[in-house]
Amino acid sequence: MHSEPPEVVSLHLENMSENPLPDAQILPATARDYKEVMSISKGIYCGADPLPSRYHEWLADPKREMFVAKSEGKVVGFMSFLLVDDGTTAVAEALRVAPWMRGRGIAGAIQQFSLDFLRSNYPGATRIRFSGTSETPPTIMSRCRKVHSKSLISVVIPYEQMEEKIKLLEGRLEGVGGRRLPVALSPSEVLRLFEDPCTTERLLPKGLLIQSWFPLSTHRSNLELLRQRGVVWLYSQPSASISEICTGTHDSPYTPQEPSAPIPLSLPISSSLPNPSIVSHTSCGFLSLGTPPFPVPLGDGMCRFDIDLFGTDPVSAQSHVLHQLIEMQRVLPAGGGAVCYLFAETSLFPELNQFCQGLEPFYKVIEQHVLEIEV
Template structure:
């Protein structure tokens, strides 16, 4: 069956992305995010995800010039924008604005009455008309997979030394895993936001902001996350990691994203050790491994110092931030 476009706008033609567009999308995305691009791994998953629209923009000559993805979340009241990119030859010509305007109008056609807010996360705040809801610090580490076992031992030794040096730490609980029903109760607890200080009132999973509401539990379940908390009932610290996935960095690497919610410095250290332990116990990693840890800004200095002193796993980037932004749709 012949493909049909879904519309035209300001000299561009728009199409719903399909599997056969993958080579062109990857060519357009070369070098993006310093080699940490998630799209090579996520593209095909996105095409079949409920509530998601992936749009491609082509020039009058048929050249692929831009992509944007929109995911409807928060029980149909918000749309999260992800994956926006423009090919090198078309940058600086307003193409990003054109595809954003068309994508908004297209989503409005699909959901004409329910969506109230447009949300996104990014690493800079150069967006007019958006309100900044929250900012999180990011600690980035890099090393070969073979060094992470000794890195974990390095971190565990630091925890033990800190515990021996302070009698106060005996009252700090161990991190415990959360299973499906426990997780549901925790996420739907109306007090969660204040206890763990959710950034902008959202669980941000690998750059995707989701309100802790019933309708988002299915989205989170699709991500196959591993959760740790200081308590199964009323935690003050919540964390998880997204399963490792390949990225183009250094000719082919693995990326691990860890998200933390809470401000307790000792619990943050224990959560980091617990999650890294679970990542590497599965034996899925090889080659270069890049770990990004997203946290409250007040935790960065502590965790950065906690991870220092190992020659095989080192800091990948200096301090940087993840910003959570929104505007009316």
């Protein structure tokens, strides 16, 4: 349930008075603000901003709050948070200020407003979690607890080159000897994975399941969220021989889904698996999450596709990247292309970077930090 709509708050921001700001207001974002929020967002994340695709879906989410800052009636700032981890954590995202209004205290004010709002309306929330990068200002880093860091590799693959680039990566994997084929996990297998202490302790450092820029704990309540997002879960055993048994003779580990479809209830490959479950209780294996491609403001049919890698085995990591790309290619609209973000443990960076040679780099940021502050 949504909490009571927040009161409109008027602010007089004059702390950075070189460029004093007229009175500003912070109020709940509405569907009518969409165009203006988009107009202050031009160029954010080099055009791979998820907000344009998510805005209306977010508005309909009862666990999410979205705020705009307005000056002289015009939108000049935006931020949002979503309650996760069974209501104990607010994940903050999509903070932005109109380029012509930066450096005048708007971001600070909208964040303070969100914090106050959280304290008053969500007493069960004890922390705010968010993702930062190497570009996050040191003042923010010093105020937060850094929970974990991952490496980020981003590449752009035009649609017409996808086949060729996938072949290139396939060739590289053959070169390192043996392909550890991942299998798609059904919802019940995902649940079992979550309940396995080996997974949560070793495969998911600090108990974090970071989906793209969105840091979640392994709390069971978060599974529904990931299901709604249509995330593709692939898993592989560390032993190649077990993987081969699991994958049988299928060319692909996964039946393609519509981009926004939930995780399928049963997957051909899973149902052909031997018992006991593919999710071993003696080994942690390797896990990846593929977020279905979604359009981004880059235009020309460009989509963003994120792959989150969990585990430290370099060959498994490469195999998962390849198979996530193969599955993504099946649902990627023709024309355009994909900006692919790969998030991996930092120890995997050199090998993954090498693996991706020949793909066009996209974004200069190569670090993701998960940050927390107490409420």
